[in-house]
Amino acid sequence: MRIDLTGRVFAVTGAAQGIGVAIVAGLAGAGATVAAMDIDAEGMKRLNAATSRHAADLGSRAEAARAITDVARAHGRIDGLVCAAGGVCGQSGQPLEAVEPADWQAIFAANVDAAMWCAQAAAPHLKARGQGRIITISSGAGLRPSLTGIQAYTAAKHALVGLTKQLAQELGPAGITVNSIAPGLVLSNPATERQWAAYTPERQQQILAGTHMRRLGTAQDIAHAALFLASEQAGWITGQILSVDGGRA
Template sequence: MQIRFDDRIALVTGAAQGIGRAIASALVASGATVHLADIDAEGVAATAADIGATPHAVDLGTPEAAGALIAEIVAGSGTLDLLVHAAGGVRGQVGRPIEAISEADWRVIFAANVDAAFFLAQAAAPVMRQAGYGRIVTISSGAGLRPSLTGIQAYSSAKHALVGLTKQLAWEFGPQGITVNSVAPGFVRSNPASERQWQSYGPEGQKRLVESIHTRRLGTAEDIANAALFFLSEQAGWITGQVLSVDGGRS
C-alpha cells in the first residue's frame, strides 16, 4: 500500500520537535504541502528549513489565534485538507501530588492539549465542509485511555478530554466527508521532556518499563508518524472516531 499526499495541503501543530516534526517530515516526503505551527518560534523555523515546509510561530490556545492561522493558510494555499494536532505535553508536570497543582498549572495543560485542538477544528471545519473532504488526526496518549503514572492529573484528564473531542467531532463531521481519528502513543523518547522523564526512572524503572512492552522496545516518533499518515490517507476514508494505541502492545 503506497500512501501519497500529492496536491494536499496539511497543517501539523507541535511540529518544532518530536512526534509533530516526524509527522510533518513524513508528509513532506509523501508529497504534501505542509504548514508547521509551534509556540517555539526558533524550533519551528529550524524544522521548516530542514524539511521544506512553511513555519508559523503561534500559541494556539485562543480561538482568535487558531482562526487567524487557518485563514492565513487558506489565503496562501487555497484550502486545508489535512490537520494534525500534535501539540501539547506535560509541561513539566510529572510526579507532583494533587495538592501542588495550581489552577494555572491545570489550565495551561488543557490550553495546549485540548483547547487548541477544539479551536483549530472549529476554524478548519467550514473550509473542509466546503470542499467535502478533510482528515483530522489528534495525538492523544495512553494516559488518555487509562491511568498510567502517578502525578499527571492534568495531563491525563486533558488527554481523556481530547479522546472524547475526537469521537464527538467524528460523529458531527462524518456526513461532510471529514474523518477524525486519534493516535495514542506509548512511551516515546522524542523530545527533551520525555528524555528527562525517562532518565528520572533510573536503570531499574527503565528496565521494568521496557519489559512491560510486548515488543521489548520503546517507540520512536516515526512509529507514531506512520500511524498518523495512515489515518490521513485516502485508504482510511471509511475509518473515523477511532483511537489507535501505538505502544508496542503495552495496552
C-alpha cells in the same frame, strides 16, 4: 501500499519538535504541502524550507483561527489537520494537594483547547471540499492512568479522546474523518527524555518488560500511523483511537 498525498495541504500543530517534526516530514515525503503551526517560532526554523511556518499560541481561540486562516490564504485550501501540540508543559508529577490552577489550565490549553480551536477553524475549509482528515495525538494516558503522574495531563488526554469521538460523529456526514493516535512512551523531546531518565534502572526495565515489543517508541513510529490515517486508504475509518505503543501488557 503506497501513500500518495500529492496536491493535499495539511496543517500540523506542535510542529517545532518531536512527534510534530516527524509528522511534518512524513507528510511532506508523501507529497503533501505542509503548513507548520506552533508557539515556538524559533523551533520551527529547523523545518524544511518548503514548509510554511505559522507561529501562534494555539490555546487561544483567536490565535488558532488566525493561524488557520493564514494557512488557507497561503495555500488556497486545507485538506487535513494534525493536532500534535500538547505535552506536559514542563511539569512533573506532584501530589494532588499541591496542584495549582495555573498548572492545570496550562496543560488543558496545550492539549485540549488547541485541538478544539484549530479543528473549529479548519472545519469550514474541510467542509467546503466535501472531505478531509483531522488527526489528534492523544496518549496512552488518555486511556489509562499516566506514567507521568500528572493529573492534568491524564485528564486532558482523556478529554482529547472524547473530543475526537464527538467531532467524528459531527463531521462524518461532511466527509471528514476524525481519529486519534495514542502513543506509548516515546522519547521524542526533552520532556520525555527527562521523564525516562528520572526512572530508576529497575523501573525502566519494568516498563520495557510490560511492552510486547520490548522497546520504547520513536517519533517516526507515530508519524507512520498519522500518514496512514491521512491517506485515502483510511477513508472509512473514523472515531477511532489507535494505540501505537508497542503492545502494553
